[in-house]
Structures are given as C-alpha cells and as structure tokens.
Amino acid sequence: MLHEKAASALHSIAPNERATWVRMAMALKSEFGDDAFDTWNAWSKGAGSYCRKSALAVWRSIGSAGHVRIGTLYREAAANGWRYAEDGLMPPIARRDESASEADVDVDVAEDARKARAAVAAAVAAKKYLTECQPKTHPYLASKDLPNAIGLVRGPALIVPMYDFLTGELVGTQRIDWLAEEQRWAKRMAWGMRVKGAALRLGNQRAQETFFCEGLATGLSIELALRRLRLNASVVVCFNDWNLAHVASLEKGRAFVFADNDGSLAGENAAKKTGLPFCMSDVVGEDANDLLQRAGVVELCRLIIDVRRRSG
Missing domain, CATH: 3.40.1360.10 (Dna Topoisomerase Vi A Subunit; Chain: A, domain 2)
Incomplete structure (x- = not known):
C-alpha cells in the first residue's frame, strides 16, 4: 500500500498543470516504484485532460531513480497549505471496478502483464549481478x-x-x-x-x-x-x-x-x-x-x- 503520508500530500495538489503532473509521478516512482502507479493515476483523473493511455506512457518513461525525489512532492503540497496529520481524512480514491470502462479494463490487463514481465526481468538481472559481485x-x-x-x-x-x-x-x-x-x-x-x-x-x-x-x-x-x-x-x-x-x-x-x-x-x-x-x-x-x-x-x-x- 502506498504510504498514507505521500497519498495525503498528493491530493493537496491539482493535477492540471502537466509539468507538475509529471514531477509528481517522478517523485512517487523514485520512492515507491511501480507500486505508486494506481494512486498517481487515480489522482490524475482530476484533470480535465486525463487520458489513461497517456498516463501509462508517461509513467513507463520515468526511471525509478530520477533526480526528482519524494521531498519534491512534500514541498509542493506544503506550498498549498498541506500539513500531515496521522488521523487526517484523505480524499477517496476511485476503485477500478467503479470507474473503469471496458477499454480501461483492457489497458489494466495489459499493464498488469507488463509489470509481471518487468518483475521477472528484474529478478533475472539481479541473479546475473550477484554472480558478478565480490564479498x-x-x-x-x-x-x-x-x-x-x-x-x-x-x-x-x-x-x-x-x-x-x-x-x-x-x-x-x-x-x-x-x-x-x-x-x-x-x-x-x-x-x-x-x-x-x-x-x-x-x-x-x-x-x-x-x-x-x-x-x-x-x-x-x-x-x-x-x-x-x-x-x-x-x-x-x-x-x-x-x-x-x-x-x-x-x-x-x-x-x-x-x-x-x-x-x-x-x-x-x-x-x-x-x-x-x-x-x-x-x-x-x-x-x-x-x-x-x-x-x-x-x-x-x-x-x-x-x-x-x-x-x-
């Protein structure tokens, strides 16, 4: 589960400006990897120009070790007056089965398959790296x-x-x-x-x-x-x-x-x-x-x- 502090901060920021939208993706992915996609994507739906395929394309193009870190998200949120409280209420996040069209479901299936392939590739690469290591x-x-x-x-x-x-x-x-x-x-x-x-x-x-x-x-x-x-x-x-x-x-x-x-x-x-x-x-x-x-x-x-x- 995406850490509640990051999710709380994200929902204090408007997703309408593209530069901000991309920076938030970078910040989340650098900290949480692909586990953060669903939360970022749900937040992205608040923009009138939202397109799931575009969101997926942007997310895939971002590396997990970029220069934009999670602190960027918190600073942006703080500038909007956000303050984190452990027991604070968070805006609701739409479930896939409540808001997804058939086309979205197809895209979700493809994305899940992509994540599975990436996970397998990461495991294979890790095994190779370890054979090249010296204690x-x-x-x-x-x-x-x-x-x-x-x-x-x-x-x-x-x-x-x-x-x-x-x-x-x-x-x-x-x-x-x-x-x-x-x-x-x-x-x-x-x-x-x-x-x-x-x-x-x-x-x-x-x-x-x-x-x-x-x-x-x-x-x-x-x-x-x-x-x-x-x-x-x-x-x-x-x-x-x-x-x-x-x-x-x-x-x-x-x-x-x-x-x-x-x-x-x-x-x-x-x-x-x-x-x-x-x-x-x-x-x-x-x-x-x-x-x-x-x-x-x-x-x-x-x-x-x-x-x-x-x-x-």
Missing part, C-alpha cells in the same frame, strides 16, 4: 562506522539483494553508489522489480527472534548489537517504512521493530501499524546506525534489552 568491505559501509562489514560489491557499487519475504525468491537488488558531483550516496532499486514484500534477512535464517528495520546500515548495526548480546535473533531489512509495515505483518514468530525516529513520524507510525513491540532512538532524525555512530553499540544493546523486557 568485501565497501566505502559506504565504512562511512556508516561499519568498516569491517562485508557486502556484495560490483565495480564501485554496493549491491544489496532483495528477496521475497515469504518465498525466499530473489526479486531484485538495491544499488548504492557515490555521486561525486552531489557528494552523497544514492540508493537505487532495480527497474521494474516488485518492492512490496521484498526484504533481506541478516544473520541466522532460523533464529528464534526477528528484528525488523528499514535500511541496510541500520540492519547491520542492529545485527552487531544482537551478536554482542549473544541473542538467537536475526534482522530483516525492509528498505522503507511502508514496506516494513507490510513485511512485519507477515511474521508469525517472536518479533520486534527497531524504528527510525523520523521528524515526519513515518518510522514510528510504520512500527505502530505492525502491532509489534518497537524501540527507537530518543533523538529525532536518528535511526539505529545514527545511534551507533553517536553513542556506540552499548546504547543499541540497551534499547534491545528494554524492548524485549517490555514484551514479556
């Missing part, structure tokens, strides 16, 4: 105070495999590169891959306990603390907050969430949606890796001990 340290991990952590490296990039949480099948990869011109690390998921339900488990695959989190560096930091505590527990990296809420809901065993303390409350809200016991840094803006860098592994251990004790 070694990487500058990204070193920048996160994890200099001894081993990742899968392909050329200058760190490649993070992503598997279906339930079946264990490889569905795609996340690529982490250094952008010298922008002086930042960029994370890109494979084009066309199915993000919903994708995850990476770190540690013992048959551990008695599971800790869910968002990012790779966050997960490696938590795993470091779990090893220090000698707990029979693994970490599941879910890559973003809305996917964490989905994946964690599929877990049947003893589980916890180590949430990001985002200023937007996205991480905390996702943790609450899981219904699982959760912990997070007391400092706004920090995830588990930020906490590791600021206060050391002992502080992560303290939070883990506390959340386990509170859960009984």
Whole structure:
C-alpha cells in the first residue's frame, strides 16, 4: 500500500498543470516504484485532460531513480497549505471496478502483464549481478562506522539483494553508489522489480527472534548489537517504512521493530501499524546506525534489552 503520508500530500495538489503532473509521478516512482502507479493515476483523473493511455506512457518513461525525489512532492503540497496529520481524512480514491470502462479494463490487463514481465526481468538481472559481485568491505559501509562489514560489491557499487519475504525468491537488488558531483550516496532499486514484500534477512535464517528495520546500515548495526548480546535473533531489512509495515505483518514468530525516529513520524507510525513491540532512538532524525555512530553499540544493546523486557 502506498504510504498514507505521500497519498495525503498528493491530493493537496491539482493535477492540471502537466509539468507538475509529471514531477509528481517522478517523485512517487523514485520512492515507491511501480507500486505508486494506481494512486498517481487515480489522482490524475482530476484533470480535465486525463487520458489513461497517456498516463501509462508517461509513467513507463520515468526511471525509478530520477533526480526528482519524494521531498519534491512534500514541498509542493506544503506550498498549498498541506500539513500531515496521522488521523487526517484523505480524499477517496476511485476503485477500478467503479470507474473503469471496458477499454480501461483492457489497458489494466495489459499493464498488469507488463509489470509481471518487468518483475521477472528484474529478478533475472539481479541473479546475473550477484554472480558478478565480490564479498568485501565497501566505502559506504565504512562511512556508516561499519568498516569491517562485508557486502556484495560490483565495480564501485554496493549491491544489496532483495528477496521475497515469504518465498525466499530473489526479486531484485538495491544499488548504492557515490555521486561525486552531489557528494552523497544514492540508493537505487532495480527497474521494474516488485518492492512490496521484498526484504533481506541478516544473520541466522532460523533464529528464534526477528528484528525488523528499514535500511541496510541500520540492519547491520542492529545485527552487531544482537551478536554482542549473544541473542538467537536475526534482522530483516525492509528498505522503507511502508514496506516494513507490510513485511512485519507477515511474521508469525517472536518479533520486534527497531524504528527510525523520523521528524515526519513515518518510522514510528510504520512500527505502530505492525502491532509489534518497537524501540527507537530518543533523538529525532536518528535511526539505529545514527545511534551507533553517536553513542556506540552499548546504547543499541540497551534499547534491545528494554524492548524485549517490555514484551514479556
């Protein structure tokens, strides 16, 4: 499900101006991939010039790793007076079966088939990439105070495999590169891959306990603390907050969430949606890796001990 904050922001913006319409598509796709199409398309119907075939063509032409990010959507919405409230009401989104013509249904079927083909292609490409990787340290991990952590490296990039949480099948990869011109690390998921339900488990695959989190560096930091505590527990990296809420809901065993303390409350809200016991840094803006860098592994251990004790 598309994260409610992004959907709420989107509906505060008019879809009539083409440049804005395209930018919003770019912002959503960069954050959520193809999972965002239905929400963007439903919003697009508010424009008098709406044409589903044109919307599909524009969406397909946009890469999932463009320069327009989700922050563009939030800034545009804020300029229109939008403020996010967790319990705020969102405008209704039309269901396909309530508004679609026969022609639209045909297009939907074709689009679903295209998505399925793209997902298969992403999985095949991921398998090839992994055969070209070498297990070694990487500058990204070193920048996160994890200099001894081993990742899968392909050329200058760190490649993070992503598997279906339930079946264990490889569905795609996340690529982490250094952008010298922008002086930042960029994370890109494979084009066309199915993000919903994708995850990476770190540690013992048959551990008695599971800790869910968002990012790779966050997960490696938590795993470091779990090893220090000698707990029979693994970490599941879910890559973003809305996917964490989905994946964690599929877990049947003893589980916890180590949430990001985002200023937007996205991480905390996702943790609450899981219904699982959760912990997070007391400092706004920090995830588990930020906490590791600021206060050391002992502080992560303290939070883990506390959340386990509170859960009984």
